[in-house]
Amino acid sequence: MTFHTAALPAATLSGQGTRLDVQPDLVAAEGFPEAAASDIGEAEVDMHGVKTRGEGSEGASTSRGFGDKGGKSNPGALRFRERIMIDRVFEELGLDKLSAQVGGIGKKVRHHVNPLRAEFQVKTPPPVWADVFADPSLPLHVDIGCAQGRFVLTLAKRSEGATNFLGLEIRSQLVERANRWSAGLELRNAHFLVANATISLDSILATYPGPLTYVTILCPDPHFKNRVKNRRVVQPSLVEAICQKLVPGGKVFVQSDVLEVADDMKYQIQAAGGTWLSLAGEHARTDQCTPQGWLLESPLGVPTERETFAVANGESIYRALFVRNEREFRCIGDLEKDAEGQKSQVV
Template structure:
């Protein structure tokens, strides 16, 4: 096993280090059934959420995107060492999603099967001058609108209300997406939780959740 690399807590996506888009792998080799519905988890961290989802929902493919390369390396090692790895419905890619989403998904064999996207507990970048580093930007929302079919949906959640409000604002600005329900949603629709979600819930602290459906 390769040596464990140090993981930075915060990564500036605007750094020149992350300026080059990621190259798409051969998806027909990555996934046993590449045309199964696809769930993309943006900012997947260690990948525990999508790994649990892939194990519970073999009829879906799951793709975790993460900007911290050491976390992706470890997630792939854990995937390949797991018994359920033979199902081949789970993959991870190191990338800056704001310049890599389209290159990764646009040329999917048979057409992109993207049905669901989750963006959960993203880096808040509290300082005003750093907020341009936040992951949900108008360009990302526009690319999701172009890649997703009508009825596909995006799940947003954070334990910081300001961050979730801003994510919602970016989706609200795009007429291709419509918010489901009034106000924050009470519970996640998924059978798995992120680490941050589980810890926050155990502490009894609020989690702000919203769902946007592609029209």
């Protein structure tokens, strides 16, 4: 699978231990003087402290920026180089020029947000679908935790109006800019909402008139510490909401650059959704998976911002694809009641 960009050398996203083949000279420090960091024009999401996590050691990490020399770097210069790399990977969108027209995000955005704060415990209502999509009857792809939205915008552009794309993100500044980007690109099949998907996905999708055919959860916030793991986005309630709306044959694609997080997402989906979701057939093919069972490539052919940067730094990406089966959905509570009823009859 190859990124579609003319500005970069051929770049591939693959399985464990693979790299995005970007020439360091493209973003080397000497190519962008420190003063250039002030010319960014907007404060991007802070990605310059890339973490290299030690497997089996919770929270063990070392900061490593792309193009670092001797472990020392200028944060502003690193942020500038990272933006150059991201802009080139997503060059087909032309966001570098569009951002000058629609404006930036105004201030630095926090990378880690606590979704359990009171303001994020209120369910997000659905939009008026006819106001946000040209044709609300089209199949819907939902990207949970869409960050800056380039992944969603690229898919929407390439689909040529055949599918609607909805990005859900908890950070409002990113959503506001992503919607300005979408409007500037004249995409009537892409929209972004501020939402805590863990509690709001069911309410958002309740009125969508078309079929839900795809859900992606890509490189979510890892929330490493044991005491905050309940902040992770993939919880039983989210899996149940997905299973309830996803059509038979629909897909759920998850990935992370943190093995423990990928394992946890896979466990949560199989535990809460195992009755309705099964690993895709690709996982049975040794030519498409690592020995540990992770997909070597993304089935969608488009990277996220975090994925691009992680692989460029030599980090691994762990991917899993699930398919919705034909079994009629019933909420977990009803299944438990049925099981209890069967037990009492046996006794």
